[in-house]
Amino acid sequence: MTAIVRLAGVTKRYRRGREVVTAVDDVSLDLPPGSMIALVGPSGSGKTTLLNLICGGDEPDDGTIEGPLDTADWSQLAIVPQTIGLLPELTMGENVGMPIRLGAPAATDVAEVMERLGIGALADRPPEETSLGEQQRAAVARALVTAPGLLIADEPTSHQDEANTDRVGEALADVVVSGSCVLVATHDSRLLARCDLVFHMRDGVVTGANGVTRAGSG
Numbered sequence: 115m116t117a118i119v120r121l122a123g124v125t126k127r128y129r130r131g132r133e134v135v136t137a138v139d140d141v142s143l144d145l146p147p148g149s150m151i152a153l154v155g156p157s158g159s160g161k162t163t164l165l166n167l168i169c170g171g172d173e174p175d176d177g178t179i180e181g182p183l184d185t186a187d188w189s190q191l192a193i194v195p196q197t198i199g200l201l202p203e204l205t206m207g208e209n210v211g212m213p214i215r216l217g218a219p220a221a222t223d224v225a226e227v228m229e230r231l232g233i234g235a236l237a238d239r240p241p242e243e244t245s246l247g248e249q250q251r252a253a254v255a256r257a258l259v260t261a262p263g264l265l266i267a268d269e270p271t272s273h274q275d276e277a278n279t280d281r282v283g284e285a286l287a288d289v290v291v292s293g294s295c296v297l298v299a300t301h302d303s304r305l306l307a308r309c310d311l312v313f314h315m316r317d318g319v320v321t322g323a324n325g326v327t328r329a330g331s332g
């Protein structure tokens with residue numbers, strides 16, 4: 115199957131004074147379409163750096179990344195950042211609808227996706243009048259309004275309880291069924307149970323991958 119993203123020998127170094135940190139060290143991997151893929155590893159192992167490289171937020175020092183950015187079609191890529199990244203001057207609903215306002219084709223109704231993630235009643239509120247968990251679900255909703263080919267989510271359930279983790283997991287699983295590739299950095303066992311493939315990271319190196327048997331639907 116043709117990969118949606120192909121990394122070959124990708125390396126990223128950060129310089130802090132005299133010290134050089136190799137945050138991502140010679141990583142090669144393929145991300146197949148129609149799959150949910152996890153990146154797991156201890157804090158500081160390079161997960162966020164690797165996600166940033168894949169979504170074009172940063173450039174590798176070595177290696178190549180082939181992916182949706184090659185086509186410059188931004189509607190093919192959606193990101194749920196670890197820092198959530200809602201615009202404070204917009205309402206929750208306006209934040210969720212932002213990709214559509216920027217010209218991406220809408221795949222689902224803003225109100226519908228917000229309802230699904232349990233934030234339907236919050237559409238007219240500014241983010242600062244909502245909880246961090248609700249803001250994080252708005253960031254997930256914003257990534258889902260366009261049915262992207264590649265959805266990258268950095269610890270998307272870090273502020274969720276179990277019921278809301280399942281809401282997020284189900285919504286992500288649905289875009290996978292429609293053919294997208296979802297790549298998540300996560301430690302969450304409820305989310306990992308939905309993944310087809312798990313890459314393990316340590317000190318910038320992808321040390322291995324496991325296929326995961328899909329848990330029953332629910």
Ligand code: ADP
Nearest residue numbers: 128129135137156157158159160161162163164
């Ligand atoms: P993770 O997401 O797995 O917690 P990160 O990708 O955030 O890990 O960080 C990997 C390593 O790179 C860590 O040692 C971190 O301190 C370092 N690092 C990340 N971003 C920067 C930066 N902008 N400048 C210097 N070092 C950084």
Ligand code: MG
Nearest residue numbers: 161162196268
């Ligand atoms: Mg991180």
